[in-house]
Amino acid sequence: MGNKRLKLGVASYSLRKFPLAEAIQMTKRCGVEYIALKDFHLPLTATKEEIQTAAKMIADAGLHLVGCGVVYMPKDEAFIRNVFEYAKTANMPVIIASPDHDALPICNQMVKEYDIKIAIHNHGPGDSKYPLATDAYRLVKDLDPRMGVCPDIGHIKRIGGDPVAEIKAVFDRMHDMHIKDVSAAEPAGYTCEIGRGVIDIPEVLRTLLKLGYKGHVALEYEKDAEDPLPGMAESFGYLRGVLDVI
Amino acid sequence: MGNKRLKLGVASYSLRKFPLAEAIQMTKRCGVEYIALKDFHLPLTATKEEIQTAAKMIADAGLHLVGCGVVYMPKDEAFIRNVFEYAKTANMPVIIASPDHDALPICNQMVKEYDIKIAIHNHGPGDSKYPLATDAYRLVKDLDPRMGVCPDIGHIKRIGGDPVAEIKAVFDRMHDMHIKDVSAAEPAGYTCEIGRGVIDIPEVLRTLLKLGYKGHVALEYEKDAEDPLPGMAESFGYLRGVLDVI
Numbered sequence: 001m002g003n004k005r006l007k008l009g010v011a012s013y014s015l016r017k018f019p020l021a022e023a024i025q026m027t028k029r030c031g032v033e034y035i036a037l038k039d040f041h042l043p044l045t046a047t048k049e050e051i052q053t054a055a056k057m058i059a060d061a062g063l064h065l066v067g068c069g070v071v072y073m074p075k076d077e078a079f080i081r082n083v084f085e086y087a088k089t090a091n092m093p094v095i096i097a098s099p100d101h102d103a104l105p106i107c108n109q110m111v112k113e114y115d116i117k118i119a120i121h122n123h124g125p126g127d128s129k130y131p132l133a134t135d136a137y138r139l140v141k142d143l144d145p146r147m148g149v150c151p152d153i154g155h156i157k158r159i160g161g162d163p164v165a166e167i168k169a170v171f172d173r174m175h176d177m178h179i180k181d182v183s184a185a186e187p188a189g190y191t192c193e194i195g196r197g198v199i200d201i202p203e204v205l206r207t208l209l210k211l212g213y214k215g216h217v218a219l220e221y222e223k224d225a226e227d228p229l230p231g232m233a234e235s236f237g238y239l240r241g242v243l244d245v246i
Numbered sequence: 247m248g249n250k251r252l253k254l255g256v257a258s259y260s261l262r263k264f265p266l267a268e269a270i271q272m273t274k275r276c277g278v279e280y281i282a283l284k285d286f287h288l289p290l291t292a293t294k295e296e297i298q299t300a301a302k303m304i305a306d307a308g309l310h311l312v313g314c315g316v317v318y319m320p321k322d323e324a325f326i327r328n329v330f331e332y333a334k335t336a337n338m339p340v341i342i343a344s345p346d347h348d349a350l351p352i353c354n355q356m357v358k359e360y361d362i363k364i365a366i367h368n369h370g371p372g373d374s375k376y377p378l379a380t381d382a383y384r385l386v387k388d389l390d391p392r393m394g395v396c397p398d399i400g401h402i403k404r405i406g407g408d409p410v411a412e413i414k415a416v417f418d419r420m421h422d423m424h425i426k427d428v429s430a431a432e433p434a435g436y437t438c439e440i441g442r443g444v445i446d447i448p449e450v451l452r453t454l455l456k457l458g459y460k461g462h463v464a465l466e467y468e469k470d471a472e473d474p475l476p477g478m479a480e481s482f483g484y485l486r487g488v489l490d491v492i
Contacts, residue, residue, distance in 0.1 A: 029476060030476075030480075031439065031442060031480070060258045086279055113293075170278070193277065193479075193483065194329055194483070195483060195486045195487060195490065196277060201487075201490075202487075202491045203488055228480075229475075229476045230275060230276075230475045230476050230479040231479065232476075233476040233477065233480035233483065234276075234479035234480060234482060234483035235483060236480060236483065237439065237440070237441060237479065237481060237483025237484035237485075237486075237487065238483035238484065238487035238490075239480065239481035239483075239487065240441045240483075240484055240487065241441060241447075241448075241483065241484035241485065241486065241487025241488040241489075241490075241491075242487040242488070242490065242491055243487075244441065244447075244484075244487075244488065245448045245491050245492055246449055246491055
């Protein structure tokens with residue numbers, strides 16, 4: 001099945017109304033093997049033991065823990081160091097983040113010190129720091145190669161960007177990715193089941209395969225917070241259907 | 247979305263643990279517009295008023311009621327006539343059925359009298375009457391053209407048949423169709439989320455498009471009776487993903 005061609009997983013923001021144990025089971029039911037944790041499921045203030053317990057729960061369930069986030073980072077070295085310690089304890093290879101611009105030098109230092117990547121997440125309309133993935137890319141491309149981006153194709157589409165062009169433009173620094181579909185290419189567009197919206201998902205997937213993307217593709221499904229599983233399952237079904245024939 | 251290329255719908259056996267009102271809402275949540283009712287949702291003994299109420303609920307929800315079944319039919323004219331009256335009252339164009347062989351002459355008379363089609367459903371291993379769709383086809387091909395079949399590709403696969411070859415062989419009498427995926431091409435194979443099993447679903451869909459199939463394609467999802475929606479949604483997602491790129 002399509003899973004073999006890309007590393008499909010869940011950004012646990014999709015499951016924010018459920019405790020970690022349930023979020024793990026729902027992720028498994030979607031038939032994927034990767035998960036990235038939002039702080040709802042593992043607070044940034046967790047103790048080392050709590051972090052290790054959560055990481056073990058995920059591993060015991062047969063899932064790969066690929067990162068955390070989105071983590072908002074002020075220019076605060078102690079705060080940022082704590083996030084890297086958290087990621088290190090959990091054995092996460094990447095932190096999906098939205099650092100203040102003036103926090104980037106600290107992030108650049110930390111990725112070297114911890115050998116853990118940063119993937120800056122773009123939030124589209126309303127995000128003054130990183131509306132597009134290319135806005136983040138411009139600020140990290142001359143920093144350490146572990147400083148990268150996590151394009152969110154939904155927010156790219158909502159602000160009138162071209163998801164495929166953005167992916168191509170940032171590809172050499174693409175350390176993670178958020179996949180979703182949106183109802184309209186405008187700020188008022190909202191997440192919908194993949195395949196029902198306006199994003200050309202087959203072209204996005206063809207692009208990832210053509211570029212040889214080896215990273216994680218996380219579904220961030222904002223819709224149906226109280227009952228997200230059907231929409232998530234439909235979205236993964238759609239992705240696998242496309243992947244099985246392109 | 248892929249819905250535009252085929253009439254995807256739900257065989258309500260998938261939702262047998264839920265009352266009709268919920269089954270309608272779950273069908274709508276799957277993003278499809280067609281439903282065929284199993285007797286759990288509308289008993290064959292229902293009064294005319296009950297049948298009309300159910301049909302109105304479905305129409306009011308924006309769904310098309312495409313048929314009933316699977317209905318098992320003994321050689322009993324009064325019983326079979328009642329099924330046709332039920333279908334007529336509900337304005338169903340087709341009855342998905344498993345008539346005893348000696349009931350076929352009665353069925354052949356009724357399709358003429360009521361101008362409602364019969365689509366004989368094959369049940370694979372364990373079905374002494376119609377293991378394959380072609381077994382049904384052989385018995386109806388010289389009867390009235392309204393006597394036809396409803397290939398169930400899961401049962402075809404479970405008995406070692408070739409779903410694509412069967413569809414081609416019975417196509418001129420294909421009055422409905424049950425789509426699903428199964429875990430193995432053997433009697434012990436069970437229904438799974440479409441895309442996770444062993445049936446070449448893209449080739450099935452390509453065949454339907456190539457043959458110009460205008461009929462209904464019903465998901466009959468036997469798995470997860472108590473909580474079928476995620477698996478059904480994933481299955482429709484897969485179908486739409488494939489349909490969007492073939």
